[in-house]
Amino acid sequence: MRLSRRALLGSAIAAPTLARAQGGDPYVLGTLFPLSGPNAEYGKVFTEGVQLAMQHAEAERMLRRPLRLQAEDTQALPQQAVVGMTKLVNVDRANYVMVGFTAVSKAVAPIGDRSKTVMVNGGAVGPDLAGLSPYFWNTIPLAHLETREMLPFMMRRNLKRVALVYVDDPLGDAILGIFRNDLPRAGGELVGSFSIPRTAQQFGPVAARIRQTRPDTVYIASFGAQQGQIIKGLRDNGVSVPLTSYSAMNLESIRNLAEAEGLLFTSQQTDFASGDELTRRYATDFKARFGSDPGTYNTNYYNATRLFCLLAGKLERENKEVNGDTLRAALLEQKEFDLVGGRATFDEQGSMTAAIQINEVRGGRVNVVTG
Amino acid sequence: MTAYLANLATLAAIFGILAATLNVAVGYAGIFSVAHAVFFGLGAYAGAQLALLVVPDALLAMVVAALVAGGLSLCLALPALRVRGEYFVAASLGLQMMATTLFTEAKGLTGGMGGLVGIPRPMILGVEVPTLALALTALVLILLATWLMARGSFGRTLRAIRDAESAAEALGKNINAAKALAVAFACAGAGVAGALFALHMSFVNVESFTLDQSVLIMAMVIVGGTGTLWGPLLGAVLLLSLPAGLSFLPFIPPTEIGAVQQILYGAAMTLLMIFRPAGLLGDMRTGRKA
Structure with a gap:
């Protein structure tokens, strides 16, 4: 602030x-x-x-x-x-x-x-x-479009066994649908999906269940102050695999969170340099x-x-x-x-589509991993 | 400007109904419920589903909402019959948390977090009517019913239960029936407010029926004065119009309005509890320690 x-x-x-x-x-x-x-x-x-x-x-x-x-x-x-x-x-x-x-x-x-x-x-x-x-x-770009772009990247990084932590709302449901339908086609496997209430703040039990599924990555579909709590809760409870998410993670409070080191997330493409x-x-x-x-x-x-x-x-x-x-x-x-x-295109409903990039949090900064 | 004021007045009338009905439980019967938003939500979902699936008739929506919320008031009445005071507050808190989860999970009925969209505007006999007129009419009727109730033997029974439950029971008052009736009236009124809210907003989701909302309604009752007829209404108008009024003050930068509102809110509540502990219209003798 x-x-x-x-x-x-x-x-x-x-x-x-x-x-x-x-x-x-x-x-x-x-x-x-x-x-x-x-x-x-x-x-x-x-x-x-x-x-x-x-x-x-x-x-x-x-x-x-x-x-x-x-x-x-x-x-x-x-x-x-x-x-x-x-x-x-x-x-x-x-x-x-x-x-x-x-x-x-x-x-x-x-x-x-x-x-x-x-x-x-x-x-x-x-x-x-x-x-x-x-x-x-x-x-x-609406979240389901971002998540689809993440799948090929996950496969290239050998993050094939995915555990999903999602808020039980339309956003979470859409991302769950993509992991259920599109992830197997991309060559991955949804090894566990864990619905959490919007107001949840303690994630120890969820972390324990995630560890049992032995995932390669945990995808987080939440937003607001809860995101940081999930990341901290997972790390504090021994989940050490890479964390993945979407553009809601691009916040200063997340970048400055020590537990968010190595977090991978999608966002629309922006090459500032x-x-x-x-x-x-x-x-x-x-x-x-x-x-x-x-x-x-x-x-x-x-x-x-x-x-x-x-x-x-x-x-x-x-x-x-x-x-x-x-x-x-x-x-x-x-x-x-x-x-x-870059160039943004709007469809008949007024929704924008744009190229998506993958970002990684390193040392309190967001680095572009791939465009 | 007229439409803006009408919108504010509609919300004030709806929240006036909520505060007035909660006042029957809190102010007259001494049942401190922090789950009033649950019944507000039940009414809203009932009214919204009726309007979406059957007919957007406002009167029918209010009747159905009152029946659903009043019928399910047993969920609140049952603990109220067994425990009192701070123990009942804890019980109602549990009900509020359980209901919030149910509202989120029962997607077929409530739309979950995504809510119900496209709720039609209120109509009576096929003619669209402004929600303000409906809300004001409902508010007047509820205040009238409360006034009549408070003047009669039922009101005296409730006050006796509030002040000395054991003494009231020793005098032969049917405590259980009186409490259950008071809770049913309060919850049915909250249901009516919920139906009006859904028809006015055209959208409802669980975020309008959380513990925060219950606390806000309770604050309206306390700020206005518990156990008074007009106090809760005054509290509702005050707590709704304060943020709206602050956004017009030219010297507050618009981007700072949120922080300023919270500071003023907190300060006003603290000062009020210091100088008017029984609420704005409450009996000063009941608010302070001897």
């Missing part, structure tokens, strides 16, 4: 100034992130991505009208999200709302659908988020502003914000109004966009 409060405070104070620098009423970018409670770390990470994208958009003069960030705290809970979304739509007249977390996304989707407000998810990866509404888009100019500038400016390397979620919400700027800029050039319908039409017309990490 270093720097967070000060950085967020500074940018929030600066936002109105930036808004006055350009003409006209600002476009209101709403966010429905957890800014307090056990998932507040995600809200901070998500918001950083949005703030940097707004900074770049202002600097590049991508839009004729300024941008204004309007944040609402959801605590990652559906009820608070509905209150926040109603305010964003009816009071703040938000042009574009960014959301995270599955329950929050599902709770606000009907409101956005009725008001024809575009909602973009860059954090939740449950496969049931595809097609929630024509105005609900995803700038994150030798990628395209947009990606390199993003990585450099992110580090300059926030003092750390960007993670997957920073990137997803940067991309979500940039996507709005690209679409609204296109509509401005065509002298069209910027609203939910025109934004959707512009998205479906173009479908491919240059975003951080």
Whole structure:
């Protein structure tokens, strides 16, 4: 949480100034992130991505009208999200709302659908988020797509006997389905699957059962503060095989966890060192502003914000109004966009597909293992 | 702005029902349940499934929800008949934790963690009606029933049980029947609130029916004043409108709103318990130690 409060405070104070620098009423970018409670770390990470994208958009003069960030705290809970979304739509007249977390996304989707407000998810990866509404888009490859990409890598690393620890929700169910159906076809074996409640914090018994299955790797399908507890619980209870997971692991708290050393996880492809100019500038400016390397979620919400700027800029050039319908039409017309990490493609439901890479946590840093 | 205020008022009315009904158990009968969200959830799932599978009729949904939640209130009444005080709190805590797990696992009925999506808007005789009107009507009826109950012999029996259960029993009061009725009324009311919540939100999942929610409802009752008619309603309005109101204060950076809310929440609760230990509308004599 270093720097967070000060950085967020500074940018929030600066936002109105930036808004006055350009003409006209600002476009209101709403966010429905957890800014307090056990998932507040995600809200901070998500918001950083949005703030940097707004900074770049202002600097590049991508839009004729300024941008204004309007944040609402959801605590990652559906009820608070509905209150926040109603305010964003009816009071703040938000042009574009960014959301995270599955329950929050599902709770606000009907409101956005009725008001024809575009909602973009860059954090939740449950496969049931595809097609929630024509105005609900995803700038994150949904989890089942990531997991499929992990299978060939596991086989190459000889991690063929897989034990799965999963939260009993749509995300966990989808990943369980992939391991049951696709893993044998890839040449591996699911030697055990262990469902855990979302609120579980003790993993000693699960670790003991995992050890009995003698796996080559343990795949973790969870999210939030529980991820670190699972990793620590497994290591403390003698599970020493490599741990594998998906992009939810790309958090500072996980990177700094000693027990996470050697953790392998998928994320969308982002080559910060030798990628395209947009990606390199993003990585450099992110580090300059926030003092750390960007993670997957920073990137997803940067991309979500940039996507709005690209679409609204296109509509401005065509002298069209910027609203939910025109934004959707512009998205479906173009479908491919240059975003951080490379070219991203959106399908008819507004879900993004992108190349996936495998990462490894070493010495508190995330290193790309393979693209 | 009107739609936003209407949404807040709808939630305040729904939570007003929850707080008012919990107050019957806590404030009048002295049954300190931390499982009210369980019956809220039962009503929500019952109302949602009825709307999804049969017909989105709001009145029918509320009746079914009340029957399901009131019927299953035996789960709470049974321990209430055997233990009291802190032992009952522990028993209701167990029920809350068990129910949360059941809501997560019974995917066929509840949708599990993924919840139930696409719940239709409330209708009466085929005409869509605003949830606010329904919630306010239900709230008024429940407050009226509570007022009538509190004035009658049943209310006096409940207060006697709360203040001195053994003495009430010695005077010939049917303790078990009175407790079971009080719990059934409270739980049926929570079921009605649940049905309204599901129809209003169009989406429900287990995250709305956890221990945190039960504690929030309990806080509404305590902040407003236990054993009073209007106190729980005031508590519900206050605890729901405080975060909403704070988000309008221009000097709080929007990204800091979460942390500021939590600090103010904590400070307000602490100050309240110092200066108004019996709640905002509670009897000051009952809150302090002699």
